[in-house]
Structure formats: C-alpha cells, structure tokens
Amino acid sequence: MVYLTRRVTFSAAHRLWSNQLSEEENYHIYDKCANPNGHGHNYILEVTVQGMPDPHTGMVINLTEMKQIINEQVVKWVDHKHLNHDVPWLEGTIPTAEILAIKFWERLEHAFPSDMLYEVTLHETENNVATYRGQA
Template sequence: MVYLTRRVTFSAAHRLWSNHLTEEENYQIYDKCANPNGHGHNYILEVTVHGQPDPKTGMVMNLTDMKKITNEQVVDWVDHKHLNYDVPWLEGVIPTAEMLAIKFWERLERGFPTGLLYEVTLHETENNSASYRGEHTDALEAGIA
C-alpha cells in the first residue's frame, strides 16, 4: 500500500463559540479565540490517498487530479473567508481544527474515487493539527466494524 499526500495552504478567519454554552463558559473554554470579530490562521491542509500504483502510470493518483478535487471541494470555498459566516456547508459548526478536519473529509470524500481517500490533516498553527480518517476508520479502531 502506498500513501500519497498533497499539501495545500489557505488563509481563513474563524471564531470559536458555542451557542450551547454561556458567554462566561465560552470565554473560559475558548479564551481569546472567542473574540467577537474572530481571528485568522494560515492553514495547511494535507490530503492523503492510498492504494497500489497503477502499473501503466506508476501512480496511485495523479497529483493534478488531487489538486483539482481538493481545490474544488474545499480550498476554493474557504480561502480568505470567515469560516463562521462565508461557508454555507460550515453553518452551525464550531470551526475548531477537529471539526474542520471532519467537514473537509466529508467534502473531499465526495470528490475522490470511492475508497481512495485515506486521511485529512489540518494544521491550524505550527504546533496544532487535527487528523481524520472517516467514520469507517473510527468504527474499525473502536472494534465495532
């Protein structure tokens, strides 16, 4: 099995805030990330597919196709946007790195051939990232699939 990763960058703003918490709880949990005007990040998104290289091309997937799918499904929607307000498919989502990784997976899964997408990793900062491998992998890891 070969794992092929395409890395892209984008810039976006967000505010961490839960309507299920009080104002005091939001500021206690999210601290400065609860700023009413939001704040921004220069994100790095890594999209990984897996499979056996095609004997004719030597590729698991053409990187040009990976770039096109990633841009169409995610980057074109989020780059230079406020994630809380400008992205319809993120409406109602608290845009933490964890939730964004899940939502990006959901979008990317629609664009890639079935079973090819392996992992989505979103680097929010140099020190913070979240990775997601889909619900099927979650079930396997929990021993219930």
C-alpha cells in the same frame, strides 16, 4: 499499499463560540479565540490517499487531478473567508481544527474514487494539528 499526500495552504478567519454555552463559559473555554470579530490562521491542509500505483502510469492518482479535487471541494470555499459566516457547509458548526478536519473529509470522500481517501490532516498552527480518517 502506497500513501500519497498532497499539501495545500489557505488563510481563513474564524470565531470559536458555542450558542449552547453562556458567555462566561465560552470565554473560559475558548479564551482569546472567542473574540467577537474572530481571528485568522494560515492553515496547512494535507490530504492523503491510498492505493496501488497503476501499472501503466506508475501513479496512485494523478497529482494534478488530486490538486483539482482539493481546490474544488475545499480550498476555493475557505481561502480568505470567515469560516463562521462565508461557508454554507460549515453553517452551525464551531470551526475548530477537529470539526474542520471532519467537514473537509466529508467534502472530499465522495470526490475521490471509492475508498481512496485515507486521511485529512489540518495544521491550524505549527503547534495545533487535527487528523481525521473517517468513521471506523
């Protein structure tokens, strides 16, 4: 099995806040990330697919096609957006790196050929990274 990863970057703002928690609990849990106006990140998204290279092309998937899928399903929706307000398919979520990795997976899994998507990794900062491989 060959694993092929495409890396893209985007910038977005978000606010970490749960309506199920009190204001005090939100600030205790999310600290400065609960800022009422939000804050931004320069995210790095890595999407990994799996498969065997096609004997005629030598590719698991054409990287141009992979780039197009990632841009259409995720990047065009989130780049330079406020994730809490501007992205309909994130409505009602707390846009942590963990939740974003899951939501990005959900957008991508049906856009790639069956069972090709292997892993979605989101770097929120150089120190905070979330990886999702779908439900077991």
